Amino acid sequence: MKDAMISVKDRKLALTNIGVAYAAFLIGTLCGLLQVFIRNDALTLPGWLDYYQVLTAHGLLLAIVFTTFFIFAFFHSGISRTLGDFSPKVRGWNWAGFWVTLIGTMLVVVMIVAGQASVLYTFYAPLQAHGLFYVGLALFVIGTWIQGFALIAHYLKWKKQHKGELSPLFAFMTIATIILWVIACLGVVATVLFQFIPWAFGWTNGINVELSRSLFWYFGHPLVYFWLLPAYMAWYVVVPKIIGGRVFSDSLARLSFVLFILFSIPVGFHHQLTEPGIASFWKFLQTVLTFMVIIPSLMTAFSMFATFEMRGRELGGRGLFGWVSKLPWKDVRFTSIFIAMLFFIPGGAGGIINASFQMNEVIHNTLWVVGHFHITVGTPVAMTFFGLTFWLVPYLSGRRFTKSLQRMAFLQIATWSVGMLLMSTAQHLLGLLGAPRRTAYTGYQHDSALAWFDGVLSNHVTMAVGGSILFLSAILLIYIVVQLWWLAPKSDENSYVTFPIATSDTSATPAFLENWKLWIGIAIVLIAVAYTIPLSDMIQHAPPGSGRFQTW
Amino acid sequence: MHLHKYEKIWLGFGVFALIVFLSVVGVSAFHQGHTPSGGHMTIDPENVRGTAPFDEPGVHQREDGSYEVVIIAKAFGYEPSEIQVPVGEEVTFTVTSEDVVHSFSIVETNVNMMVVPGQVNHKTHTFSEEGSYLIVCNEYCGSGHHFMSTEIEVIGQ
Amino acid sequence: MEKKNQPQPSLKGTFISVMAVGIFIVLMWVSIYLLYIARL
Numbered sequence: 033m034k035d036a037m038i039s040v041k042d043r044k045l046a047l048t049n050i051g052v053a054y055a056a057f058l059i060g061t062l063c064g065l066l067q068v069f070i071r072n073d074a075l076t077l078p079g080w081l082d083y084y085q086v087l088t089a090h091g092l093l094l095a096i097v098f099t100t101f102f103i104f105a106f107f108h109s110g111i112s113r114t115l116g117d118f119s120p121k122v123r124g125w126n127w128a129g130f131w132v133t134l135i136g137t138m139l140v141v142v143m144i145v146a147g148q149a150s151v152l153y154t155f156y157a158p159l160q161a162h163g164l165f166y167v168g169l170a171l172f173v174i175g176t177w178i179q180g181f182a183l184i185a186h187y188l189k190w191k192k193q194h195k196g197e198l199s200p201l202f203a204f205m206t207i208a209t210i211i212l213w214v215i216a217c218l219g220v221v222a223t224v225l226f227q228f229i230p231w232a233f234g235w236t237n238g239i240n241v242e243l244s245r246s247l248f249w250y251f252g253h254p255l256v257y258f259w260l261l262p263a264y265m266a267w268y269v270v271v272p273k274i275i276g277g278r279v280f281s282d283s284l285a286r287l288s289f290v291l292f293i294l295f296s297i298p299v300g301f302h303h304q305l306t307e308p309g310i311a312s313f314w315k316f317l318q319t320v321l322t323f324m325v326i327i328p329s330l331m332t333a334f335s336m337f338a339t340f341e342m343r344g345r346e347l348g349g350r351g352l353f354g355w356v357s358k359l360p361w362k363d364v365r366f367t368s369i370f371i372a373m374l375f376f377i378p379g380g381a382g383g384i385i386n387a388s389f390q391m392n393e394v395i396h397n398t399l400w401v402v403g404h405f406h407i408t409v410g411t412p413v414a415m416t417f418f419g420l421t422f423w424l425v426p427y428l429s430g431r432r433f434t435k436s437l438q439r440m441a442f443l444q445i446a447t448w449s450v451g452m453l454l455m456s457t458a459q460h461l462l463g464l465l466g467a468p469r470r471t472a473y474t475g476y477q478h479d480s481a482l483a484w485f486d487g488v489l490s491n492h493v494t495m496a497v498g499g500s501i502l503f504l505s506a507i508l509l510i511y512i513v514v515q516l517w518w519l520a521p522k523s524d525e526n527s528y529v530t531f532p533i534a535t536s537d538t539s540a541t542p543a544f545l546e547n548w549k550l551w552i553g554i555a556i557v558l559i560a561v562a563y564t565i566p567l568s569d570m571i572q573h574a575p576p577g578s579g580r581f582q583t584w
Numbered sequence: 585m586h587l588h589k590y591e592k593i594w595l596g597f598g599v600f601a602l603i604v605f606l607s608v609v610g611v612s613a614f615h616q617g618h619t620p621s622g623g624h625m626t627i628d629p630e631n632v633r634g635t636a637p638f639d640e641p642g643v644h645q646r647e648d649g650s651y652e653v654v655i656i657a658k659a660f661g662y663e664p665s666e667i668q669v670p671v672g673e674e675v676t677f678t679v680t681s682e683d684v685v686h687s688f689s690i691v692e693t694n695v696n697m698m699v700v701p702g703q704v705n706h707k708t709h710t711f712s713e714e715g716s717y718l719i720v721c722n723e724y725c726g727s728g729h730h731f732m733s734t735e736i737e738v739i740g741q
Numbered sequence: 742m743e744k745k746n747q748p749q750p751s752l753k754g755t756f757i758s759v760m761a762v763g764i765f766i767v768l769m770w771v772s773i774y775l776l777y778i779a780r781l
């Protein structure tokens with residue numbers, strides 16, 4: 033049975049990635065705690081620290097660093113598990129990529145701490161950070177590419193040895209996610225290399241602001257799918273195994289990932305609906321494409337419930353909902369991810385609203401948006417990662433997830449859920465009342481603004497209560513990770529932790545689903561349709577470029 | 585590939601709902617003129633005050649009786665700082681930025697415009713109630729971002 | 742294929758669950774749309 037264990041060297045690679053992820057998580061959530069207190073005027077930062085410096089760190093460390101390092105840890109271990117141990121060469125390139133990503137991260141963090149880069153994680157021009165900040169971002173992306181291509185090489189070698197076979201579902205989904213990531217990053221790499229770096233170092237004088245924004249959001253939307261797809265992988269491949277079931281439909285699972293490659297990129301304008309420089313026609317076209325990318329998520333919702341119902345009925349659940357009580361609620365690896373899925377229901381519904389063209393004006397850049405991404409990436413994705421952490425870390429460290437740690441894990445996900453429910457509900461409601469996002473304490477002397485500190489749920493204080501509970505939960509999680517990594521009792525023959533991979537029946541799966549050239553080709557056509565004309569307009573009708581501003 | 589009967593119904597319902605959503609916003613936007621704010625005029629961000637209409641920021645009545653409010657956003661305020669418009673009249677806001685990206689967002693209305701340097705943004709709105717409305721900048725623009733606000737007085741005729 | 746002859750698994754609970762999700766999405770969307778209209 034030990035054959036499901038991956039090589040020690042691959043384990044070390046994955047664990048190191050998890051280590052960086054949780055270091056970022058710790059600092060990032062501490063920033064979050066500061067933010068909720070500053071926003072309701074309960075805390076004033078010392079002179080050497082600024083709210084927007086903290087917020088830049090929060091956004092980057094959690095949304096970019098924590099997610100990316102964790103995702104690669106999941107990929108490394110899962111690919112090694114399903115396609116076999118890495119060769120020294122593949123492993124070497126993965127390490128190289130890891131170090132480049134890490135050096136990029138360090139450069140970015142140093143610039144933020146030095147007060148040279150309080151530009152938030154979106155780094156909108158013409159706010160100008162230190163040139164090295166952008167170099168750090170570029171290194172970060174290049175590092176992830178190196179790791180991505182190393183994994184692709186490993187996959188291609190497997191394909192060669194298994195001519196005519198479909199790859200395991202986990203590997204298929206990993207490759208789909210990496211393809212998505214590489215195509216998405218082209219936009220941010222283009223703007224960073226050709227616009228920001230020459231401009232920040234003073235080699236060019238003006239920057240085309242609208243173009244840089246559009247290239248950023250060409251990347252920015254698929255970025256959210258780069259977070260979401262690994263969570264979906266856990267939902268499709270890991271969760272069924274944990275509950276003792278099977279993948280509901282192999283072909284539909286693959287199809288949904290293909291649809292994500294096709295439709296998650298040509299949609300970036302839905303983040304720019306209220307800005308000038310893009311004709312309404314193109315905004316609306318990308319709105320329509322955005323709605324297409326909802327469909328694979330509808331498919332996923334059905335697959336999840338169906339997996340649960342089929343397993344629950346197998347275990348003797350009767351009637352309409354008898355199967356629900358048969359699910360393994362006492363297994364925190366399952367319960368955590370189930371709650372993560374529940375959070376995605378309002379999260380996804382909110383996303384449809386945000387993307388609904390002129391309705392975006394109701395919520396754009398208000399606290400609603402902050403509430404929205406904390407119940408998409410901040411909980412469905414993050415809590416799925418927590419649920420993975422509970423077995424992945426002991427799997428990699430060779431320790432045991434003891435009963436007392438399991439109880440603590442329940443407390444951890446319970447506090448995260450309650451804290452997030454309070455914080456995100458408050459943020460959604462405050463946003464509808466017009467409270468802006470990305471602001472320190474807003475002491476506007478106007479009745480509309482005073483109301484933001486006055487409601488029951490629609491109150492900055494409620495947000496701070498939720499944020500405090502969340503931070504406690506984060507500390508608890510760090511404690512659990514430290515235990516599982518270094519301190520919990522070692523596992524033995526009878527108690528070792530496994531990497532759950534559900535069986536997936538590929539007998540009805542058409543081979544064309546794995547025809548990457550086809551999907552990449554269609555994706556490029558869609559991107560060209562959605563972007564060529566509006567982007568060339570922006571370049572041809574460019575205003576004189578903007579200078580460099582450091583307004584913090 | 586095989587779809588369960590219920591999954592077909594579910595996806596059918598989902599796709600139908602999405603089509604309805606899109607049609608509702610599409611018709612409202614393109615037939616009733618409720619597109620989100622936008623604009624296609626560019627401007628030299630270093631010569632905003634030398635370029636019409638920003639050489640005269642403020643409230644102007646147009647020939648057809650409607651109003652235009654010309655606004656320059658800058659770190660960390662708006663020019664003009666006092667705005668008065670009549671209730672029940674069509675008002676078009678025309679905004680640009682002298683420095684970084686800002687927003688011009690009138691709380692509790694649908695006026696929520698990005699202000700991008702080099703670009704001119706427009707939004708038409710009719711206030712149906714008198715009173716003082718809060719305007720905030722909701723795009724990060726620097727250390728004074730959370731102070732960047734003003735008010736607009738909507739007065740009876 | 743043998744599968745074709747098997748009865749489809751009972752997924753009534755799944756169907757009701759996803760439809761509940763769908764109705765939730767529609768209600769949330771409609772309420773914000775009405776807010777948008779009210780603020781026109």
Ligand code: HEM
Pocket residue numbers: 061062064065067068087088090091094095098099152153154402405406409410411414468469470471472498499500502503506
């Ligand atoms: C202790 C837990 C957390 C707390 C208390 C917290 C709190 C906050 C608050 C109050 C803001 C809004 C600040 C503002 O707009 O002025 C914010 C922004 C944000 N949060 Fe969190 N958060 C937490 C966890 C997370 C997690 C786990 C993620 C993602 C994985 C995340 C991602 C973000 C992002 C991307 C932003 C936007 C930053 C920006 O506007 O530039 N947060 N957070």
Ligand SMILES: [Cu+2]
Pocket residue numbers: 252253256302303
């Ligand atoms: Cu998006």
Ligand SMILES: [Cu+2]
Pocket residue numbers: 658659660685686687721722723724725729732
């Ligand atoms: Cu501003």
